[in-house]
Each structure stands twice: as structure tokens, then as C-alpha cells.
Amino acid sequence: QVHLQESGPRLMKPSQPLSLTCTVSGASLRGGDLYWSWLRQRPGKGLEWIGYLYHRGNTYYSPSFKSRVTISGDTSKNQFSLRLNSVTAADTAVYFCASGGLEARTEYWGQGILVTVSS
């Protein structure tokens, strides 16, 4: 069974870059056949996909985030990370990491981490 766990700061100031890490067990980033996603959910709102890492280092980002997001992987630690630049209060959300194969891209989810952006 694949297990994912998000980690990172829970409180940010506006304009800072947000960095989150997802630690993976039960699957390997080296495999190359899985998709490693970041998503978020703002308070009381629906799910938003931010982007994913796939096929040994390729990335695909949502147009809504493309200008300020980077997703990268560290195969030595079996982790993948999200960097979101220039955060504002509108980026306050629960951030989830997820993984899956071609047929179900977000089959497994982490529990989520609430990040609050406030001055």
C-alpha cells in the first residue's frame, strides 16, 4: 500500500515562497510509471490540482499556477516537493500530495497539511 505524508511550514507570511515535501513509502519515485501530484483545497472550497511530476522528472502544471510553481523529486530520499512563489492570503489552504498510475492519477493521497498565509 502506498503511503504519503506532507510536511512543511504551517504559517507563512505574504510574498514568501512556500515549500512542502511529500515523503513516499510503498512505491518508488525511481519507477517512472507513476504520477506524483500536488493539490490543494481552500477553506470551504473544492479541490484544485496544482501539477504533477511524472516519467522520471517531467512536470506538468495547471495554467492557474504555472507562473509560480515548481514540483521536483528526490529519488534518494523518495520524496517530492512543491515550491509556490509569492504566496498571498488566497493561498491559505490544505495542501495534499497524491500519487497514482496512468489509469488513476491520484489514487493515493496524503492526509493533507493546512498552510495559513497571514501577516
Place this chain on the structure above:
Amino acid sequence: DIQMTQFPSTLSASVGETVSMTCRASQTIDIWMGWFQQKPGKAPTLLIYKASVLASGAPSRFSGSGSGTEFTLTISSLQPDDFATYYCQQYKTSVTFGGGTKVEI
């Protein structure tokens, strides 16, 4: 971006009823459709993928149908544990979600 329109946004039902919700894509997504259940404070869980394939561990009272641009999730004989919010997700081109359907008593 492919837009997903999900309706109804709220669905009132009783235990034992059969309920359905619909998701419409702004362009064809073939069968690249998933359905998720989410309870407050929890991560979503996958119910259906490829439009009609039941995910491992998902109860058999959940079923999905459709292809192209119109899809349906049906819950047969609603159980107390099924009161939650449901999201559709297309993954033909990038990933986008519908706005959600809250199933309440």
C-alpha cells in the same frame, strides 16, 4: 483547460435511497473520469476510475457510467457512511475537478 460542471451541488436523500449525480465536461474526455468521496477534515478517497471501474476497497453500491462528455455516479441503497461530498475529476488533459456534490440528509 477542460472545465467540469457537476450537478446538483447539494442532494438531499435518505438512507436506503438510490441517488445519482452528474458531471459534464466542456470537451470529450473519453473515459478518463474519476469520482472521489470526501468527508470533512479528511483527504478524498477514490471510488471510481476510468469512468466505471470500481476502485479497490470501494463498496459495490457505488457505480459510474458515461463516456465522452457526460458521466454519472450512482449510489445504490444509500448508507449512513455515504453522507459526504463527492467530486468528479477528469484526467484526459491535465487534471480538473468538478465543483462537488454534497449528499446530505
